[in-house]
Amino acid sequence: MTSDTCVVRLDDVRKEYRDTVALDGVSLEIHTGEAVAVMGPSGCGKSTLLNMIAGLDRPTAGSVRVHGEDLGRLNESRLALFRRHRIGMIFQFFNLLDDLPALDNVALAAQLTGTAAAPARRRALELLDELGIADRRDTYPAALSGGERQRVAVARALMNRPALLLADEPTGALDSRAGEQVMDLLLDLNQIGQTLLIVTHDERLATRCASRVVDLADGRIVRERAINPEVPVGAGDRA
C-alpha cells in the first residue's frame, strides 16, 4: 500500500499534563481499512492517544495527522468540523442524549452538519436497520439495553460516513452477550472497509476485531503485533 492510504500518522508525539508525561515519543500509522487495537494497563496513555487522534486534545510536542490534516494547526472550530466529517466515536458509556429517542440521537450527527431533519432521519433509520435495531427507533436510551445503546452509538458514529471510527472501551460497560454483539458489529464494519482504532483492556476484543495490536506502557509503544488473520491488514503493518 502507498502512503496516501495512511489515515492516521503520529510522529514522535509527546503529551504532558503538568508533571505527568502521558505520551512520550509515540509514532504510529494507521492505514485505510485497518483495525488497530491499543492496549495497555490503566494510565498507560491509551485514552490520551485516542484523544489526540480524535482532535479532542493537542500534543505537547510532535504531530498528529489524520487524513493529511495536521490537527495541531487547527483551531477549535476547524477541529469540530474535522471531527464532524472525518471521525466517528464510540464511548464506553454510549453518551446518548437521554431526551431524544434512538432515531433522533443518530440523526443528530447529520443535523449538526446542516442536513435537514427528514433526510437525516432517513439515513439514521437505514443505519439502525443495518445494525438490527430499527424497531427500537422511537425508544429512549433509558429503555434500551446496554447492547442496543451501543448500537445506537455506533449508528450515530457512522452517520457522517467517517474515515476513521474510534472506539473507547466499546464493550467495557456491557455484559458478555452484548459485548459479543458489539464485537461482531465492529468486525463486520471493518470487513466492509471501515478503518477502526479501538482502545481497550479487553484482550478478547482486541484479538477478535483488530488486525494489529499496539501495546502501550508508561506513554510509550512497547510492542506492536499482528494477531488476527481474518481482519484486513493495513499497509503500514509492521508486524
Added chain:
Amino acid sequence: MRAVWRAARAAVRRRRLQTFVVGLVVLLSTTTIMVALVLLDASSAPFERAFAAQSGPHAVAVFDAAKVDGVDLAARRTGVAAAAGPFRLARLQSGQGELFGPRRPLTVVGRADPGGPVDQLDLWQGRWPTGPGEVVLNQPPDANGPPRVTELTLGGRTFTVVGSAFSLSQTADAWVTPDQVAALNPTGVQMLYRFAGDVSTRAAIDADVAAVTSGLPAGALVAARPYLAVKEELAEDIDVFVPLLATFGVLGLVVSVVIVGNVVSGAVVSGFRHIGVLKALGYTPRQVVAVYLIMVLVPAVVGCVVGTILGVLAAQPLLTEGFEGMGLGGGIGAAPWAVAVGLLAVPALVALTAFVPAVRAYRLSAAEAISAGSAPRTGHGVRVQRRLAGARLPRAVSLGLGLPFARPGRTAFTIAAVLLGVTTVTFATGLTDTLNRLTDIDNRVSGQIGVAPSDGTSRVGGPGQPPPPDAVPQTTSRTDAQVEQLLRDLPGAARVAPILGLLVPVLGHTQPVPVTFVRGDIAAMGYQDLLTSGRWMADPDETVVPTEVLLSLGLDVGDRLTLDLDGRRTELTIVGETIDGAPVGSPAAFVDWQVLTALSPDRVVAPAEVYYQVQLVDGADVTAYIKAVRAADPALDAFDRSRVSDFAVIVLSFSTVLALLLSTVAALGVFNTVVLNVHERRRDLGMLKSIGMTPRQVVTMVLTSMALLGMVGGALGIPLGMLAHGRIIPATAAAARSSIPAAALDVWHAPTLALLALAGLVIALLGALVPARRAARLRIAEVLHNE
C-alpha cells in the same frame, strides 16, 4: 465536626465558580434588599424620624407679649417634658419681590442659638446671627431650592442674610438675635413645648396646652399649633414618594428572594453527586447536610455583609436627595432593623433554601444521590425535544429551545427573575418617559428665561443659583409695561408674559386664594399642555386652576368663583384644570391681568412685584439673551430656568439605580441557571462536541435556551410593568394633590415597546453569555473521561 468543616472547605475550593456566583448573587440581592428596605423604612415615617432628630415641639404656642411674663411662662411645667423659650416674636412684612410668591408677613423670632432642648435647628448654611442687622432664613437644606437672597427688608430695615437654618416644625420664617427682635417691636412671645403625656391627637395636645397655660389671663394665649398640622402638610409631599418607593422596594425584595432561592437550591441540587460520594465515604446524613449548608453559607455570609454595607451606602444618597429637600433629612438613615435583616435574614433565607434540597439529599441513599446529580434522564421535556428534532431549524437552535423543558422548576424560577427584571425596567422606563415629558412640558411652559426686577434692596438668582456676585441692589427706572417692552425688543425674544402673584379673597372661602394675574403671550407659552381637563382661558372672565387649588377650594371645572379685591368683585368660570401653576410661588389660579385692572384700577404695579417669563425664538442663545437683559437694565435679574425638576432627578435616580440593580440580579439568575445547566449537561456537551458541534454552535445552543426564557419573561414582564406604570404614577400624582396630563402617561409606543421586548432578551443573553462561552471551551476529553 472537623471532617464536616474540611469537606465543606474543600467543596468551596473545588466549586470556585459556584461559590463566586452564590456570593455575588447574595451580595447584589442583599444590596437590593437593603436599598429597598431602607427606602421603604424611610418613606414609612420620615416625619417622625426628622421630628425626633430635631426634638420638635409638640406645640408651638404664641402668647400676647402684653399679657404674659416671660419668666412666668418659662416656669410653667405642667405636663411638660421639655420646653424652649420664651422667644420674642415679631410679624414683619418683607420687601417687594425679595421672596418669590405672593407677599406675606414673616414671623421673625429672636433666638440666641439654634440648639436647645426643643426645636434644635439645622443650621445647614452660614452661621447664626450674632449682631444687629443679621438674619437667618428658615429654608430646607436643598441645593436646588428656592432662589437665595443675600439681603432682606423686614419692617423697613435691611438685614443681611447670614445663614439658612431649618425648623421642621416651622417655628419661624426667620431668626434674629434676641436683642435685635426687641428693636423690631415684638408683639408675641413664643414657647415651644414637648409634652410628657399623650400627643397622638390634636385634642390631646390641646389638653396639654390648656394644662400648661391654665391660669393665664384671658387672651394671653394667641395661638397654639400642634405638630400634627405640620405633619399633615408634609404628608402630601412624602406620599408622592411612597407608591414609587414601595413599587421598587417590593420588586427588589421579590426578585432577590427568587434569585437567592434559585441559586442556592441549584447549588445544592448540582452537588447531589458529591453528596452521594460523601455518604459512600461514611459521612452521616447530618454531616452531609452540614457540609452543604456550610458550603453555601460561607460565600453567602461574605456576600450579605458586603451587600449590607453597599446597600446602606447606595441608599443614603437617594434618601438625602429624596427627603432633605422636604427638610426631612434629619435622622434619616439605614434603620437598625433593616441592617439586621440584611445581616441575619438573608443568611437565614440562604440556609432555608439550601436546607430544603439538602434534606432531600439527606433522605437519598448514596447511590441515588450520585445518580440524581446529573441531568434528568427521562420525563420532562422529552416530547418537546422530539418535536424540535424534526423542526426546520438549525439543530443547535432546536436543541437549545428544548433545554429549558428539562428542568421546569429551574426554568420557572429563571423566567420569574427575567419577568421581574423586565417589569422593573418597563416601569422605570415608563416613569422616566412620563417624568421627561412632564419636564419637557414644564420647561417649555416655565422657560426658558425668568426676569425679576430688583426692588432696590436685594438681588435674586435663578433656581439654586446665587444672584450675580457683582450685582448691586438698585431699582429700575422703567415701569412694568416698559420692562415688558424692553424684554420684547431684545434680540431673540419670541414671547413675553408678565406674571403677578397675589393672595386674593374669594367669596365663600375663609382663606384667600393664590392667584397669578397674567398677560402678554401667556396663552402661547404651552400651558395648555399642563391641562388635565377642560381648556385654556379664552376670555377674561375665565380661569384655569391647578388641581391642588381646586381640591383646597372644593371646586371643579365648570364651577364659578368670585374674587373680592379692593372692594370690587368679579365672577370667574373655571374652564380648565392644570397640574401646576406659573413657574413662581405655590400653585395659583391663572387669571387674566384685565381682571386685576378691573378690580383694582388704581393699583400701580411696581416691576419688582412682577415676574417676567420669556421664551426665545428657536435656536436663540439663552445666555446671550440673559446678558443682553442685564446690559440693557442692570436692575433686572435674568436667569435660565430650564432645568429638570428636583422631583424628577430624585425619582429618576432611584428608579435607575434599582432598575439596574434588579436587571443585574435577574441576569445573574440567568447566569446561575446556565452554569447549573452546563454543569449538569457537561457530558452531553462533551458528546455533542465530539460528534462535531462547533464552539459557535454550543454558544448558539446555550444562548437560544436562555433567549427563549428571556422572551417569555419579557412578554410577561412588559404588561406587568405597563400596568404598574398606569396605576402607580396617577396614584403618586393624586398623593401630591396633583394630576398627570394624559399626554404624559401616553408613553407606550411601538419603538419603546420593541426596545422593552429586547430587555428580557438582553438580560437573558447577558446572563448566559459567559457560561455559554465557558461551555464552548469545555475540554471534551476531560468531560467524557470523568464519566
